Amino acid sequence: MLIDLLIKKDKLKLQQCTARFEQQQQLRYAYLWLAGQRCKQFIGSAPGLTLSFSAGLLMQLRHNAMVKTMRGIGAVQWLRRLL
Incomplete structure (x- = not known):
């Protein structure tokens, strides 16, 4: 009974960490995409x-x-x- 409770808590923590990691990865990819777009825009400009x-x-x-x-x-x- 106590072991089941501890396992459930650990599973919940693992799910939360996994969800947070996925959100951070999506945010990272969005920043990388935005940086790429800004670089393309700069290269197309007169100073670039x-x-x-x-x-x-x-x-x-x-x-x-x-x-x-x-x-x-x-x-x-x-x-x-x-x-």
């Missing part, structure tokens, strides 16, 4: 296209000595601003 185009140009010229120097200077300045 500019950033994408610039990154493409840098990738084509990544072995150029001048581009390497400019990237290094930019990285140093960025690190100085963080510190």
